[in-house]
Amino acid sequence: MKRxxxxxxxxxxxxxxxxxxxxxxxxxxxxxxxxxxxSPAKVELGRLLFFDxxxxxxxxxxxxxxHHPNFGWADARPTPLGVHASGLGPSRMLxxxxxxxxxxxxxxxxxxxxFNGIESGKPLDPSRSPMFWDNRVQSLEAQVIIPIRAHEExxxxxxxxxxxxxxxxxxxxxxxxYVKRFETKITVKTVSAAIAAYERTLITPDTPFDxxxxxxxxxxxxxxxxxxxxxxxxxxxxxxxxPMLSDYKLHAIGLTDSTTSRHEFRTPSLRNLKFTAPYMxxxxxxxxxxxxxxYDRLMDQSAETLEGADTATLPALxxxxxxxxxxPEDQAPIEAFLEALNADxxxxxxxxxxxxxxxxxxxxxx
Numbered sequence: 001m002k003r004x005x006x007x008x009x010x011x012x013x014x015x016x017x018x019x020x021x022x023x024x025x026x027x028x029x030x031x032x033x034x035x036x037x038x039s040p041a042k043v044e045l046g047r048l049l050f051f052d053x054x055x056x057x058x059x060x061x062x063x064x065x066x067h068h069p070n071f072g073w074a075d076a077r078p079t080p081l082g083v084h085a086s087g088l089g090p091s092r093m094l095x096x097x098x099x100x101x102x103x104x105x106x107x108x109x110x111x112x113x114x115f116n117g118i119e120s121g122k123p124l125d126p127s128r129s130p131m132f133w134d135n136r137v138q139s140l141e142a143q144v145i146i147p148i149r150a151h152e153e154x155x156x157x158x159x160x161x162x163x164x165x166x167x168x169x170x171x172x173x174x175x176x177x178y179v180k181r182f183e184t185k186i187t188v189k190t191v192s193a194a195i196a197a198y199e200r201t202l203i204t205p206d207t208p209f210d211x212x213x214x215x216x217x218x219x220x221x222x223x224x225x226x227x228x229x230x231x232x233x234x235x236x237x238x239x240x241x242x243p244m245l246s247d248y249k250l251h252a253i254g255l256t257d258s259t260t261s262r263h264e265f266r267t268p269s270l271r272n273l274k275f276t277a278p279y280m281x282x283x284x285x286x287x288x289x290x291x292x293x294x295y296d297r298l299m300d301q302s303a304e305t306l307e308g309a310d311t312a313t314l315p316a317l318x319x320x321x322x323x324x325x326x327x328p329e330d331q332a333p334i335e336a337f338l339e340a341l342n343a344d345x346x347x348x349x350x351x352x353x354x355x356x357x358x359x360x361x362x363x364x365x366x
Contacts, residue, residue, distance in 0.1 A: 026228075026240075027242065033200040033201075041181070045178075048354050050062065052360075054354070054355075054358055056154035056168075057158035061154045070348070075107045076089045077283065078106060081094060081102050085100070103153060105257070109276045112204060112269065113143075114203060116130055118244055126139060141193055144196060145188065145192055149165060178355050212340070231333075236334065245341065247267050248266060253265075254301060263316050271341045273341065280294075
């Protein structure tokens with residue numbers, strides 16, 4: 001009670017200098033993310049490459065190993081296991097005798113990743129779409145290359161980081177079906193462009209929320225509409241805004257990275273949460289309810305800081321947290337609203353085979 005009274009008094013009497021630089025407006029997604037050059041043949045080529053373990057230096061891991069349709073185009077694990085592991089999703093385990101550790105960050109879903117960085121009322125620039133929890137590269141094309149180079153993801157000890165990408169290109173060049181399908185020179189650029197073209201088809205622009213925002217006022221239930229109002233009132237849209245319900249900025253919320261001591265992470269999209277648990281950059285929250293409870297506790301911590309606590313003993317916190325006002329009774333309405341951001345149907349198809357002849361994740365034992 002003390003904390004909530006403190007927040008109400010602060011919000012009523014103080015004007016903060018750190019106003020958010022972007023609007024708190026939320027919007028429907030565009031109906032398509034395709035680029036003019038994304039032909040059906042190019043998309044199909046990207047689909048085959050995405051599911052083909054030949055991209056990995058060990059020939060064990062495909063993009064689909066950690067981004068699989070069975071798990072909302074993620075892997076349903078807290079953090080992923082790449083090379084020298086077997087199985088799919090939560091059942092994936094290291095091969096006996098191997099010592100490779102999981103990656104340190106949760107696998108983001110690829111659903112709607114083509115819209116990363118989109119802002120309300122502005123055209124999306126695909127070349128500037130931020131990727132990963134730390135926004136360290138921009139564009140789907142740039143993202144494709146990072147796991148191929150990563151030791152714990154797709155490279156292992158089969159080659160050096162400097163050799164990883166070029167050796168991947170040479171493996172693809174050695175496969176006659178790929179040579180025929182590319183219809184152009186096989187390079188790092190053409191490989192990543194094909195995969196990105198396929199990933200731009202993995203979108204869900206027709207959720208109840210999207211239909212509601214386009215004018216179908218019956219698409220969201222009264223409870224979901226009320227929850228959307230509470231979502232704004234509680235301050236969630238300070239960071240979760242725009243068509244993807246993310247400002248794609250880095251924020252400190254009292255968590256650190258276990259190996260790099262990073263304490264700022266990108267605002268995740270709130271779309272399709274029904275299919276993409278667990279949550280947060282470390283995959284440590286199993287339910288939407290537990291995430292909301294995390295923020296309830298975080299507000300206590302923030303309130304103590306505002307009331308004069310010794311900030312030197314507390315983790316760094318984003319100033320925007322001072323403007324949140326989520327009460328315990330807000331959690332159920334917010335969860336109802338988040339349900340409207342789920343799409344119950346999206347592309348879940350998996351190719352029966354890939355040109356390399358290697359096992360396809362989810363089709364054969366990998």
